[in-house]
Amino acid sequence: MLQVISGSGQTLSSRLRLNADTARPNYLQLEQQIGDMILSGELAKGDTLPPSRKLAVELGLSRATIQKCYDSLRRAGLLSAHGRLGFIIEGGPDKIKPRMERLKGFTEEMRELGKSASSRVLQQAIVRDRSVASIFGVPSDSALLLLVRVRYSDGLAMSKETAWYDVSAAPGLADKDLSGSVYQLLGEQGVGLVHCEQTIEASEPDEEECDIFGFEEPRPCLLIKRRSYDKDERLIEYVEGMFRGDAYAYRLKLSV
Template sequence: MIHDRSIASLFGLPSTASFLKLVRVRMGDGIPLSREVAWYNLAAAEGLESADVSGSVYETLRELGAPLTSCEQTIEATQPNEEECAIFGFETPRPCLLIKRRTFDPDSRMVEYVEGLFRGDAYAYRLKLAV
């Protein structure tokens, strides 16, 4: 459990709000493809702090009675910092995609905030839009 004023502000919560912070490196064929930092509002997901989150966090949230139903997501180009270059095995920074996601429960309460950095040489995004 952590307290972070900046993260609390993103959630629209008081600075004393409690969060679970998870940092994960996603692999594909033994190659690090993304690094994700996620914060979870512990008041919206009681029991998450002590739950086993080694598998699907979303499934764990459903089991705890805090299903996620919608999100707002942005994607932007960026360069990795020194730590991220080390994770990806880059000698010098290379283009990456930064995904920021705010995820909400059925009551429109924000439960999750994620910043995921994805290797630019390993991802392509395709969207299907309905009009």
């Protein structure tokens, strides 16, 4: 069984560190560390992890603890069980590498990358929210369309997005099926988005988002906030999206 981390000459057990000064269970500490090694490529796809009994002896832990760690990584899709061969590394999801030189929606972004986009609508309603209205610069009792969706790429949950739209600019939007491209529907109503302001920051998913992404424990994610405007500088869309950090790598082209 392969126990050496690519090119390092070190066994897996020698790279793992358990912190006794924490209430976090040992199996979760191991899951996080081994999972990070897989997602970073430090452990390569096709490698076999040490048998649970052997790793337990090397770390001074119970076999049940190692098995629980392995099982959790298997449920996350990072390992697969192969009988007497033990657990084989499957690798993390392929990173999506969208370009950011122009404004485009998730559906178009996935199509350009050769992937199939889909959505699950969690909430679609007309709301009145004073704090969000202030972002749009409209009266506090103004009607806004709230849309909460989970966005998928080839069936893998990539993000949970919470978006608000100024329905006075596109009054028919609220009655549409919004599981597809909202940008396309806006265009059909003569509302063209011409530019946006976007910020990206590191964040930690909440319990609901961990469940959506299949995380046993919170993992680093990207919180993307976007304000999209029409040609008259009218704010049409405000979005806050939590994107899984293990599957996204943004590309920027900069010039002097």
